[in-house]
Every structure is written in C-alpha cells, then in structure tokens.
Amino acid sequence: MTRPSFSDGQTTHLTVGTISPGIVLRCGPETAIGQAIDRMREANCSSIIVTRDHLPVGIWTEKDCLSLPADCEATLNEPISKWMSAPVHSISVHATPEAAIIRMRERHVRHLVTVDEENRLAGIISQSDLIRQQGSWRKLGDGDVGAAIRRTTIFVDGDIAMSELRARMHDAKCDCAIVYDPSVATDPVAMLDHTGIITERDILRNLANGDHATPAIKVASRPLRVISARASLNNARDTMLAEHIRHLAVIDEAGNVIGVLSFADLLEFIEQDYFAHLRSVMEGRDIELSAARRSLFLADKIIETSPDGIMVCAADGTIELVNPAFTRVTGYTASDVIGKNPNILQSGRQSREFYTAMWRDIARQGKWEGEIWNRRKSGEIYPEWLSIIAIRDADGQISQYASIFTDISERKKNREDILRLAHIDELTGYPNRRRFLELLAHGIGESRRKGTRLTILLLDIDNFQRVNNTLGHGDGDDVLVEVARRLHRRLDQGGVLARVGADEYAILLSGGTSADDDAALADDLLRALNQPHRTRKGQEIYISASIGIASFPHDANDTANLLRNAEIAMMHSKEQGRNRFSRYNRASHSRGDADLALESALRQALDRDEFHLVYQPQFEARTGNLHGVEALLRWNHPQRGAISPSVFVPVAEEMGVIGELGRWVLRHACRQAVAWREKGLHNITMAVNVSVQQFYGTIDLAEQIRTILVEKGMAADRLEIEITESLFMQNIEEMRANLQRIRDLGVKIALDDFGTGFSSLSYLRKLPFDTIKMDRSFVSDINQGREGSALAITILNMAQNLRKKCVAEGVETNAQLTLLRDAGCDYIQGYLMGKPMSADDIFDLSQQRTAEAS
Numbered sequence: 001m002t003r004p005s006f007s008d009g010q011t012t013h014l015t016v017g018t019i020s021p022g023i024v025l026r027c028g029p030e031t032a033i034g035q036a037i038d039r040m041r042e043a044n045c046s047s048i049i050v051t052r053d054h055l056p057v058g059i060w061t062e063k064d065c066l067s068l069p070a071d072c073e074a075t076l077n078e079p080i081s082k083w084m085s086a087p088v089h090s091i092s093v094h095a096t097p098e099a100a101i102i103r104m105r106e107r108h109v110r111h112l113v114t115v116d117e118e119n120r121l122a123g124i125i126s127q128s129d130l131i132r133q134q135g136s137w138r139k140l141g142d143g144d145v146g147a148a149i150r151r152t153t154i155f156v157d158g159d160i161a162m163s164e165l166r167a168r169m170h171d172a173k174c175d176c177a178i179v180y181d182p183s184v185a186t187d188p189v190a191m192l193d194h195t196g197i198i199t200e201r202d203i204l205r206n207l208a209n210g211d212h213a214t215p216a217i218k219v220a221s222r223p224l225r226v227i228s229a230r231a232s233l234n235n236a237r238d239t240m241l242a243e244h245i246r247h248l249a250v251i252d253e254a255g256n257v258i259g260v261l262s263f264a265d266l267l268e269f270i271e272q273d274y275f276a277h278l279r280s281v282m283e284g285r286d287i288e289l290s291a292a293r294r295s296l297f298l299a300d301k302i303i304e305t306s307p308d309g310i311m312v313c314a315a316d317g318t319i320e321l322v323n324p325a326f327t328r329v330t331g332y333t334a335s336d337v338i339g340k341n342p343n344i345l346q347s348g349r350q351s352r353e354f355y356t357a358m359w360r361d362i363a364r365q366g367k368w369e370g371e372i373w374n375r376r377k378s379g380e381i382y383p384e385w386l387s388i389i390a391i392r393d394a395d396g397q398i399s400q401y402a403s404i405f406t407d408i409s410e411r412k413k414n415r416e417d418i419l420r421l422a423h424i425d426e427l428t429g430y431p432n433r434r435r436f437l438e439l440l441a442h443g444i445g446e447s448r449r450k451g452t453r454l455t456i457l458l459l460d461i462d463n464f465q466r467v468n469n470t471l472g473h474g475d476g477d478d479v480l481v482e483v484a485r486r487l488h489r490r491l492d493q494g495g496v497l498a499r500v501g502a503d504e505y506a507i508l509l510s511g512g513t514s515a516d517d518d519a520a521l522a523d524d525l526l527r528a529l530n531q532p533h534r535t536r537k538g539q540e541i542y543i544s545a546s547i548g549i550a551s552f553p554h555d556a557n558d559t560a561n562l563l564r565n566a567e568i569a570m571m572h573s574k575e576q577g578r579n580r581f582s583r584y585n586r587a588s589h590s591r592g593d594a595d596l597a598l599e600s601a602l603r604q605a606l607d608r609d610e611f612h613l614v615y616q617p618q619f620e621a622r623t624g625n626l627h628g629v630e631a632l633l634r635w636n637h638p639q640r641g642a643i644s645p646s647v648f649v650p651v652a653e654e655m656g657v658i659g660e661l662g663r664w665v666l667r668h669a670c671r672q673a674v675a676w677r678e679k680g681l682h683n684i685t686m687a688v689n690v691s692v693q694q695f696y697g698t699i700d701l702a703e704q705i706r707t708i709l710v711e712k713g714m715a716a717d718r719l720e721i722e723i724t725e726s727l728f729m730q731n732i733e734e735m736r737a738n739l740q741r742i743r744d745l746g747v748k749i750a751l752d753d754f755g756t757g758f759s760s761l762s763y764l765r766k767l768p769f770d771t772i773k774m775d776r777s778f779v780s781d782i783n784q785g786r787e788g789s790a791l792a793i794t795i796l797n798m799a800q801n802l803r804k805k806c807v808a809e810g811v812e813t814n815a816q817l818t819l820l821r822d823a824g825c826d827y828i829q830g831y832l833m834g835k836p837m838s839a840d841d842i843f844d845l846s847q848q849r850t851a852e853a854s
Contacts, residue, residue, distance in 0.1 A: 016100050016114055016125055017093030024124045026051050029058070033083055034076035036060055041208040046126060046201070047111050050084050056113050056121050058084030062200035063110065065207055066170035070163040072212065090115045093122050097130055110264065128246060131237065131263045145236050146229030148266070149250045149259035152441050154558050157182045158217025162206045165198060165216045172560040175200045176247050176260055179220040192255060196220025199247055224249040229258065237266055252449050259445065313401045317341050320400070329407045331377030347381045349373040366390045371408070382409045425499040427477055428484040436498035436506050441559045443510045444552055454552040455518050457507040458566040459487070459525065462544045462578040464503035475535045479543065486528040490521065522547045522581035546573035547581035555584045575646045598651050601637060606664060611635055613668055615842050617834040618807060621821040625853070626846050628685030628720070630829065631669040632836050653693055662694045663704060670712040670719065672839050681846050687720040687750060695738055702741035709745070716746030722773065724752050736767050743768040750807070754795065765802065772799045776810025782819055789819055796823045
C-alpha cells in the first residue's frame with residue numbers, strides 16, 4: 001500500500017511579534033490629553049499607550065478623540081487617565097495573526113498591545129498592520145467591493161463645524177464621514193471633484209490645531225479616492241497600500257458615493273486557517289518520497305492520531321489510505337473505500353463546474369482549500385472544511401493527493417445560532433435593533449442607487465410600564481408578542497418589522513411607497529392595536545401607540561439621522577396626546593438642543609413669573625349651572641411664546657422641579673378661589689392636578705395642602721385634587737394612606753382619565769375617591785352609535801353604584817351632552833360648554849349664568 005510523503009523541511013510562520021513594530025508611543029497617566037494628541041500627530045501614529053511602572057494600564061486611539069465634548073479646550077488639559085480606554089487588551093508576541101483577528105473581533109477593538117513572556121509591553125498591533133502584512137499569509141476573498149462596504153456611512157454638508165462632526169461620528173459609531181461641498185451642483189461628476197472625506201486621523205489633527213469651529217470641507221481630504229463597487233477586494237487592498245490610505249469611497253455605476261470601504265471591512269474577509277499545524281508538515285511542491293519514507297514512523301503516528309480526517313489518493317484518484325478520524329466522521333471503514341474513487345462521498349450539492357474549478361486550482365497551485373458538502377455512509381449530508389495537497393515525486397510529477405478535512409457541522413450550527421441570536425429578538429422572533437439597522441442601511445443604499453423613496457415608522461406603546469407594574473412581566477411579555485403579531489399582519493411582503501426597544505417597534509417600507517400609503521398604514525396599525533387584548537387571567541386591556549414617520553431622502557440621507565427624525569416625530573405624537581401618528585417636521589429637528597434650552601428656561605421661569613393659570617369650567621349636567629373649574633398651568637416664554645404643558649411638564653418631572661411647580665399651582669389656584677368668593681362667587685370647586693412626584697417628595701403632600709389652605713383662607717371642601725392611576729401602581733396601601741390623610745382634611749379627590757389605564761377596578765372600592773373623571777376618548781366614542789356609547793354608559797352606571805360623582809371630559813357636541821345627561825352624568829366639562837379661560841372670564845361667565853337663571 002502506498003503511503004503519503006511528508007516534508008522534513010522547515011516553514012517560517014508569521015507571528016504577531018514579527019508584525020508588531022518594536023517602538024511605540026508611550027506616556028504616563030498624568031500626561032495631558034492635548035500633549036498626547038500632539039505626540040500622535042507628530043509621529044503620524046494612531047495610538048499611544050499609557051504605562052505605569054513599564055506596564056500598560058490604558059490606551060488612547062484616534063477613535064477615542066471622537067468621544068471628546070464639542071467644547072473641549074478644558075478637557076485637553078485634563079490627564080489622559082481620565083479619558084483613556086482601559087483595561088488594555090493584549091496578546092502574546094508569539095500568537096498568530098489569525099488569533100489577533102479573533103481577539104479584535106471578540107473585544108470590539110482595533111488595537112492590541114503585544115506582550116512578552118513576562119507580560120511586559122513589547123509593541124502594538126492594529127488592524128492596519130494586519131492588512132499590510134496580509135498578503136504574505138492569506139489571500140483575500142474574491143467578493144466585490146460592493147458586498148464589503150460598511151453598513152453605516154454618514155454624509156454631511158461641508159459647512160458643518162468640526163466639533164459637531166466629531167460628535168456626529170461618535171454617535172453614529174463611524175470612523176469617517178463623506179463631506180459634500182454645499183456650493184457645488186448635484187451633478188455626480190462635478191460633486192466628486194469637490195467631495196472629501198474626514199477620518200479619525202483628520203479629527204486628531206484638528207484637535208491638535210485647536211480650531212474646532214473650522215468647517216469640515218476645509219479639513220476634508222479632496223478629491224475623494226474612489227473605487228468601483230464592482231472592483232475586487234484585492235484591487236482595493238492594493239490601492240490602499242500603494243496610496244498609504246485606510247479608506248476608499250465606493251461609487252456605483254452612476255458615479256454616486258454609496259459608502260466607504262476601510263481596512264476594518266477588508267479584515268472581515270480573511271478566513272481562519274484550520275490546518276496550519278498539519279500543513280507545516282505536509283505542504284511543499286518538491287516533497288521527496290525518500291525523505292517521507294525515512295519519516296514513515298512519524299507520518300504514521302500523525303495520521304493515526306490526527307483529530308482531522310485524512311485521506312490519501314493515488315495520482316489516478318483511487319483511495320489508498322484513510323485514518324481513524326475519517327471513519328469517525330464519514331462512517332466508512334478503510335475496507336469500504338480503499339481502491340474506490342472519492343466521488344462516493346459527494347453530496348450532490350456542488351455542481352460539476354465547482355469540481356472542475358477545484359481541480360484546476362490544484363493543478364496550477366498544487367493545493368486547494370475551502371468548504372464543501374459531503375455525504376456520510378448513513379446518507380446524511382454534512383459540511384466540512386477540506387484541504388487538498390498535490391504531492392510530487394523527485395521528477396516533479398504528481399504521485400499522490402493528500403486531503404485533510406474537519407467536520408464543521410457543529411461549528412456551522414453554532415455560528416448560525418450565534419448569528420440568529422445576534423439578529424433576532426428572542427421574545428417576539430422578529431428582527432432586533434441590530435438587524436434592523438443593517439437592513440435600513442442596505443435599504444438606504446439601494447434607494448440611493450435607484451433614486452427611490454424609503455420610509456420608516458417608529459412605534460412606541462403608550463404607557464406600557466403600567467402593564468408591567470399592574471399585571472406583571474408575564475402578561476407584559478404577552479402584550480409585546482401580541483403587538484408584534486398585529487403589526488406584522490398589517491404589513492405586505494415589502495415591509496420589515498423589528499422590535500428595536502423594550503416597548504418600541506420599527507417598520508421599514510421600501511419600494512417607493514407614497515406619503516399617503518404611509519399614513520394609511522399608520523392609521524391601520526393604530527386601529528389594529530386599539531382592539532382589546534385578553535390577558536392570561538381573562539382580563540381585557542386596551543393598548544394604544546404613538547407612531548413617528550420619516551422618509552429617505554426627504555427627511556434624512558443616512559441611517560442615523562433617519563432614525564433620529566422618526567423618533568422626534570414619534571415623541572411629537574406623544575406630546576399631542578398619544579394614540580396617533582406624526583410625520584417628521586424639519587422645524588423640530590433640534591429637539592435635543594431644545595430640551596436642554598427648555599430645562600435651563602424652566603429653572604428661571606418661576607422667578608421670572610412666566611407661568612399663569614387658566615380655568616376650564618365644569619357644569620352641572622342636569623341644570624347647566626357652573627359647578628367648578630379645573631386649574632390648568634400655562635407657560636408664556638418671552639421668546640418661544642406659549643409652551644404646551646405636554647412639553648414642559650415631563651421635562652419638569654425629569655428635572656425634579658415638578659414639586660415646586662405643583663406647590664405654585666396649588667397656592668395660586670387657592671388664592672384665586674378666595675378672590676372669587678370675596679367678589680360673590682361662592683360654592684365653586686377648584687380642581688388641581690397633582691403629579692406622582694409630589695406624593696413622594698421630602699415634604700408630605702397632605703401637610704403642604706393643609707398649610708396652603710390655612711395660608712390662603714380657603715375652605716377645604718372647595719378644593720379637589722386630581723390624580724391618575726399611575727400614582728398607586730407601585731404600592732396600593734401606601735397610596736391609600738396618603739390619600740386618606742388628604743381626605744381627612746376635607747379635600748375632595750378625583751380619579752382623572754379613568755378607563756385608559758390597566759388597574760384593577762377593586763381600587764375604586766379601596767381608595768378614598770369622591771369623583772371619577774371619564775376620559776375624553778369614551779366621550780368621543782359616543783358619536784359612533786350604540787356600540788360607541790356603551791362604555792360611557794357602563795362607566796356612569798359603575799360610578800352611580802359606587803356612589804361616586806362622575807365628570808365627563810371632552811364634551812363637544814349636543815348629542816354627547818344629551819346622552820350623558822340622560823344617563824345620569826353629574827358634571828360636564830368640554831369645549832361645548834366652555835374652553836379654558838382667564839379668571840375674569842370665569843367670573844363674567846358665572847354672572848351671566850346667574851342672570852339667565854333669574
């Protein structure tokens with residue numbers, strides 16, 4: 001039986017130590033960031049190692065420059081230890097480049113410190129170093145450049161300040177940006193000559209120069225170095241190395257920039273070497289049979305004990321030898337296959353052209369390596385990683401073929417599981433945020449190439465925290481799954497649904513849908529969610545959502561801004577009352593900055609007397625007499641004008657100043673009630689809304705109310721506080737005690753927005769309420785006929801049976817008024833009877849009603 005031959009020659013293996021430079025930039029922890037940046041710029045280096053006692057304790061890279069604040073003058077004087085990345089990720093100088101690639105991917109870094117046997121700093125290796133040396137140890141894949149470009153690239157106008165661009169790149173997690181000259185026409189050819197690129201290296205140089213307000217177009221490298229999307233990756237790599245650059249702009253056939261290819265993208269295409277330990281023994285074009293026979297004992301042991309399957313074939317292709325691992329993987333014994341052709345293992349998945357190309361490579365290069373599907377003796381098809389080496393005799397003629405293979409079924413399954421978990425939301429089974437961003441980036445690229453429209457809908461469930469707090473996370477998860485199902489049933493084949501947050505979903509619509517189509521879908525989605533959902537315990541709850549819509553290219557031309565603008569539109573829907581959709585409006589694009597300005601203005605508004613109260617009247621349903629008013633807070637900003645409470649109240653709660661604002665409302669409302677009484681307007685109930693934070697502040701709310709009543713001289717039974725169900729979601733007993741202390745003062749308590757939450761109806765019996773305020777959504781449903789009025793009548797009957805008063809909010813038509821009055825509603829509030837008005841108008845209204853009654 002012919003045995004395979006093995007080379008006894010030596011092969012030089014590439015290691016991290018041979019790639020890593022011997023001299024690296026270092027500094028101490030106390031070094032100022034600005035000094036470190038200057039040293040990096042002078043050395044044209046992408047990183048500096050922070051050391052203490054000759055041991056690496058941190059690293060500062062060009063990427064870290066993006067995290068500096070926009071106004072960073074003071075920051076540049078701070079010690080680098082405050083801002084550096086730590087701990088430092090390291091690797092032995094003896095490790096292989098493949099191991100360095102794996103560790104970089106696992107740790108999500110682009111630099112590794114190399115250390116010797118005593119863990120002392122030896123050097124540093126970057127992705128760029130691996131790419132530069134890649135040609136000596138691994139060939140890149142043959143994929144087109146278009147398949148490898150990064151999934152997120154930001155495009156900006158050239159007049160953006162470098163400080164702002166630095167923040168944009170940091171938020172988008174990009175290491176470069178395409179910069180357009182705003183003065184140039186939109187012709188692609190003309191634009192390319194005036195389009196530039198900003199990289200992390202440019203950011204570092206700009207920080208060193210200190211002119212952070214410089215427009216990006218003045219810093220950008222121009223003209224762009226570009227490559228066609230159809231070019232090969234090897235060509236791209238050669239271009240980068242020849243021109244000493246790390247980024248190439250990728251253009252389509254029309255000359256439009258569609259993305260950026262970087263060294264990091266090239267590194268993704270370098271495959272792992274599964275057989276280096278055996279190839280060092282078996283490879284070599286001039287293997288001599290005599291040398292192999294002298295090493296026969298060693299060869300036998302290697303073959304017998306190898307964990308990988310080994311098969312040796314004669315030059316005519318007949319199988320001569322197999323090892324035990326071959327039998328373990330394929331199920332065939334040596335007697336089953338020796339003397340036969342390896343095609344008995346073929347699965348049928350690969351075409352004739354595949355095998356023709358494989359043997360052509362072996363004939364030309366003496367070897368072939370790749371993934372292939374074969375068939376076990378049982379008939380099962382499995383994937384393996386196969387390496388075939390042609391062995392030549394002393395005359396240079398092929399005498400044998402040695403193939404080494406590894407069953408990668410489990411590895412492939414694990415990889416697929418990892419990919420699935422990385423891209424699929426485990427609860428709903430739909431794509432997660434990461435996968436949605438990938439699909440969105442791809443969709444924008446396609447739309448940019450085709451000149452079509454793309455839309456995303458961002459949907460957030462309204463008040464979802466109430467579900468978890470009241471029903472528990474089990475029912476909460478059921479709601480999230482049901483929402484996903486309802487949304488998916490409303491999409492056609494062109495729409496993609498993803499769960500991108502705890503209670504947030506996103507929908508991607510491509511293929512050129514119109515604005516009317518988007519609106520129709522959003523309306524349909526809201527109607528689907530409004531249908532009741534039955535919990536595990538048989539309880540019915542009602543769900544609503546707020547939707548924001550943004551389109552490419554009208555609202556944004558990149559992934560990050562499109563998502564941001566959709567979120568702004570969604571928040572606008574919430575501010576407008578929820579259960580609705582809104583399109584992105586460019587006028588609100590500076591929401592983040594506006595919120596910061598709003599917080600600053602809120603802190604000064606009370607001192608500047610910018611707040612005032614208006615009062616919406618409440619009437620007795622049966623007689624039409626004025627019963628009371630609800631005090632409503634208004635803010636008249638000196639520059640921005642009137643600001644809605646739906647905008648500033650949530651900000652005040654987040655800032656923690658809602659308690660002070662609430663006390664201001666109580667004092668002024670009580671003072672006004674006393675002023676009306678002194679003018680002859682008696683028996684008017686003053687209703688005031690109270691925030692949950694007022695109950696859990698440092699000062700007891702009941703004591704606050706008692707002090708204000710005494711201070712203003714107001715009768716306690718003329719004050720009514722309005723609360724929502726969210727107040728008693730956390731601790732029903734604690735809230736019952738708090739409310740009872742207020743009730744003991746003689747103050748009335750009303751439950752606001754009744755029917756929109758998820759609380760148990762038994763709360764109405766346990767808590768000391770006087771009044772139920774029927775939410776305006778039930779009042780508006782009265783116009784929908786018998787079914788629409790059923791819930792309103794049910795709420796009224798329940799209030800009567802519990803001996804509670806009922807106020808109907810949002811009454812706008814005579815039909816609504818008539819039905820509510822006939823059904824026994826106590827009080828009416830809404831635009832039909834009276835809009836919010838000033839204190840003087842309330843007094844005039846009372847005088848008018850008194851005159852009409854007499």
